[in-house]
Amino acid sequence: MTAQPVGVNRAVLAAAVATALAQVPGVARLSPGTGVEVATQFAGGKVVGVGVRDDTVVAYLVVDRLPVDQVAQAARAAGEAALADLGVARRLDLVIDDVDLDHLPPTSLPPTSATGWTPAGVGVPAAPPTRRM
Numbered sequence: 710m711t712a713q714p715v716g717v718n719r720a721v722l723a724a725a726v727a728t729a730l731a732q733v734p735g736v737a738r739l740s741p742g743t744g745v746e747v748a749t750q751f752a753g754g755k756v757v758g759v760g761v762r763d764d765t766v767v768a769y770l771v772v773d774r775l776p777v778d779q780v781a782q783a784a785r786a787a788g789e790a791a792l793a794d795l796g797v798a799r800r801l802d803l804v805i806d807d808v809d810l811d812h813l814p815p816t817s818l819p820p821t822s823a824t825g826w827t828p829a830g831v832g833v834p835a836a837p838p839t840r841r842m
Contacts (some may be wrong), residue, residue, distance in 0.1 A: 713800070717795050721754035723749035726766055729791035730759075732785045735774030740806040742769045766792065767802040773812040777805055 716828055739758025741747055747769050748755045760767045766790060781803055788801045790821045 715759040717797060719745035719749050719753070719761040720756065722766060722792070722795065722797060722799075723751075723762050725791040726768060726788050727756050727759045727796055730770065730784050731788050735772050735780035736774045736784055737771045737773040737809045737812060739823055740769040740771045741802070742806060765802055767804065768780075769804045769806040771807045771809050772805055773809040777808065781805060789797065790815065813830040 717733055718826050729740055730739065741757050746757065747760045747767065748757045749759055749761045758769050766788070768784075770781075770784060784799060787805070792799055792801065
């Protein structure tokens with residue numbers, strides 16, 4: 710178990726990580742996860758999307774930018790910097806829980822020659838053209 714500096718509690722850790730992650734371009738919001746809610750609870754409230762454990766901090770993210778790995782790298786750097794600023798040495802685990810397709814920029818890909826379909830969003834083809842007989 711990693712010792713925490715005096716005065717740094719779970720609520721402070723969770724809030725610092727959540728604030729840092731929310732400022733990363735491409736992070737739309739923190740997510741409560743699916744099933745059991747991921748949150749750090751404390752007297753008077755909770756930080757949804759960040760779970761503080763004895764030796765790990767886990768954060769669930771919704772991203773709205775591609776490529777996802779670049780957003781994740783920036784988020785990891787921001788979260789780890791927030792922990793370092795508090796003098797806390799804990800592993801940070803990130804989970805990309807969802808991609809907010811409604812806020813992704815439109816694609817500029819031309820229709821494919823094989824199908825004539827145009828992409829609707831990123832990597833999602835529109836319905837095939839209707840053929841009249």
